[in-house]
Amino acid sequence: MSDVRIDLSLIADMVEKGSRVLDVGCGDGELLALLAARRNVDARGIELSREGVAGCVARGLSVIQGDADTDLGDYPDDAFDYVILSQTIQATRAPRLVLENMLRIGRRAIVSFPNFGHWSIRAQIALRGQMPVTGQLPDSWYDTPNIHFCTIRDFVQLCDKIGAVTERAVALNAAGSDIGVKAPWWFWNLFGQQAVFLLKRSV
Amino acid sequence: MTARTNKTGKASTTASALADPVREASEPSSLLARFGSERALTMDCGAVLDQWQIAYQTYGVLNAARSNAVLVCHALTGDQHVANRNPVTGKPGWWEVLIGPGKPIDTEQVFVICSNVVGGCLGSTGPASVNPMTGKAYGLDFPLLTIRDMVRAQAHLIDHLGIDSLFAVIGGSMGGMQVLQWASSYPERVFAAMPLATGARHSAQNIAFHEVGRQAVMADPDWRGGRYLDGNTRPAKGLSVARMGAHITYLSEAALHRKFGRNLQDREARTFSFDADFQVESYLRHQGSSFVERFDANCYLYLTRAMDYFDLAADHGGSLARAFAGSKTRFCVASFTSDWLFPTPDSRAIVHALNASGASVSFVELESDKGHDAFLLDEPQLFATLRGFIGSAARARGLYGSGTGGRP
Incomplete structure (x- = not known):
């Protein structure tokens, strides 16, 4: 398990053993399989692509074909201990609604996303005057599925707006290592290439 | 209650003569379980059948633990001849693409049972059978029946075969309705359920x-x-x-x-x-x-x-989720894009209810332009999904030995 993606590993560490987990946009089930193996969770998923679902089902995961924007509304309140959105929020049509639904159906929400405030992205817009294309975000503006990028600061603002409380937040730099908790927000927003937030409802 | 061995059975597959369907209704070329008053069939309409029978076919071998049985439920005009030459039509079994040695439902690993539904005309008691009271065909004297009655009858057959819990129940269309009814009526007897191209109720259309x-x-x-x-x-x-x-x-x-x-x-x-x-x-x-x-x-x-009357939610105070409350069964639901008889929203309603009840469910909508009948045809995407689902369920159940098994 040493070659596990650092952000997935980080998420796995945030999840309590034996809990009920829904991974929204679970892809081929990499995170769910990791959570099942490492944290012994009851793992469920939602995935848009048929191929992804078929791959997950073949791995023995319970995954339904669906869409974060339309299908989260169908789940009852408090159905899960954790609802995870890994590197997907920027591809949803209504990120705020998705986040609200996650906090409704899960006791905790875990969100990881690429930080659009990272210095390399700011530099591409500021110096070249072009939409950024990076190793982490390789698509050009005209064929990217990512329609709602945000910075770490933007995300924190949204959390405040909808009454989500941050229990834990981690920013990872380009090398994939954790930027210390003591660093100020502006530092995270500039040097964090991606961020992982563990959230709960304020009430 | 007696069980008769298959008179014509496998040997008959080489015969060219076709069986008479009128005769098959009472004297089928299949295995037959006969039940008497000690195993009377109580139906939803209030009628009780105390002399009735169920015709069925089996494939593969039941393991010593009796844990590898797969019940296949047929659709409206299907029958028990799921993976052998049909004695009436002479055609191959209706789901031979799915069931057989090395197929997604691998008869080298599991024991497949397929019975003619009660109310059917290929050997299970129904309107075409001889009414023991009159010596003539029941016709309209046969009580109106429901999907639940069909499933009750199958449960008697499973008891008769000495099987406590089924590894899997699978079926499409009306067969899928039976799968849902099985999972709802006998949740502890169904390890895995595969309702395909079906709905939890019949639509007005x-x-x-x-x-x-x-x-x-x-x-x-x-x-x-x-x-x-x-x-x-x-x-x-x-x-x-x-x-x-x-x-x-x-x-x-x-x-x-x-x-x-x-x-x-x-x-x-x-x-x-x-x-x-x-x-x-x-x-x-x-x-x-x-x-x-x-x-x-x-x-x-x-x-x-019977299909028209099917409305699983109505049997549970209007809540489909309640029909599956506390279910430990693992479900795999599939629909087809061009199916307008049981369109994808029907399957989504099932998935929604299973999610609400906390059941384990996988769902995939498969791309096909072949309409409702796609579930009967050679659809590689369906087979890949079912292979994966059955393989992982078999591992969870401890089937397929200690190897990786399941030909994923």
């Missing part, structure tokens, strides 16, 4: 299609108020029209267009008559007339009615 079919049968003077077998006639015209109408609903506009377009049948030009000028007409007429040769008209009335 589907009831409407069925009613047209029934009215076609009953409008045929040869139907004789349901007593046609006494007079040795059959409402062939009416049942044929019913089948033609229904068959259209099993396909899709795209499939019909691809197969036939506006092509003419064995002629250069329109005949300016009501002959079957178009290939699609000729095809439907053939579907109708060949159906009449193998299927009983009264059974068609009863089974379509």
Whole structure:
């Protein structure tokens, strides 16, 4: 398990053993399989692509074909201990609604996303005057599925707006290592290439 | 209660003679379980059958732990001959693409059971069977039955076979309704459930299609108020029209267009008559007339009615989630993009309810232009999904030995 993606590993560490987990946009089930193996969770998923679902089902995961924007509304309140959105929020049509639904159906929400405030992205817009294309975000503006990028600061603002409380937040730099908790927000927003937030409802 | 071994069975697969469907209704070329008053079948309508039978086929070997049994539920006009030559039509089994050695439902690993539904016409007690009280066919004296009655009857068969819990129950369309009913009525007896191309209730449109079919049968003077077998006639015209109408609903506009377009049948030009000028007409007429040769008209009335009556949520105070409350069964639900008889929202309603009840469920909508019948056809995406699901369920159940198994 040493070659596990650092952000997935980080998420796995945030999840309590034996809990009920829904991974929204679970892809081929990499995170769910990791959570099942490492944290012994009851793992469920939602995935848009048929191929992804078929791959997950073949791995023995319970995954339904669906869409974060339309299908989260169908789940009852408090159905899960954790609802995870890994590197997907920027591809949803209504990120705020998705986040609200996650906090409704899960006791905790875990969100990881690429930080659009990272210095390399700011530099591409500021110096070249072009939409950024990076190793982490390789698509050009005209064929990217990512329609709602945000910075770490933007995300924190949204959390405040909808009454989500941050229990834990981690920013990872380009090398994939954790930027210390003591660093100020502006530092995270500039040097964090991606961020992982563990959230709960304020009430 | 007695079980009879298969008289004709596997040896008969080489015989060219076709079995008489009227005879098959009471004396089937299948395994047969007969039940008496100690195992009476109590039906939803209040009737009790205390002399009844169920005809079935099996494939593969039941393991010592009796834990590898897979029950296959057939659709409206299907039968128990799921993976062997059909004795009435001489055609291959209706799901041989899915079931057999090395197939997604691997008969080298699991023990497959497929029974004719109660109310059917290939050996399980139904309208075409001889009523022990009168010595004549039941006809309309047979009690109206439900999907739940079919499943109750299957549960008696499973008891009779000494099987406590089924590894899996699988079926499409009306078979899928039975799968859902099984999971709801006997959750502790179903380890894995695969309801395909189905719904938890019959829609108004589907009831409407069925009613047209029934009215076609009953409008045929040869139907004789349901007593046609006494007079040795059959409402062939009416049942044929019913089948033609229904068959259209099993396909899709795209499939019909691809197969036939506006092509003419064995002629250069329109005949300016009501002959079957178009290939699609000729095809439907053939579907109708060949159906009449193998299927009983009264059974068609009863089974379509059973589907119409199916509404699993209504049996649970209007909440489908309650039908699956606390279920430990793992579900795999699949629909097809071009199925307009049981469209994807019907499957999503099932998935929604299973999620709400906390059950383990996988769902995939498969791309196909073949309409409702796609579940019966060679659909690689469906097979890949089922293979994966069955393989992982088998590992969870401790089947397939200690190896990786399941040919993923």
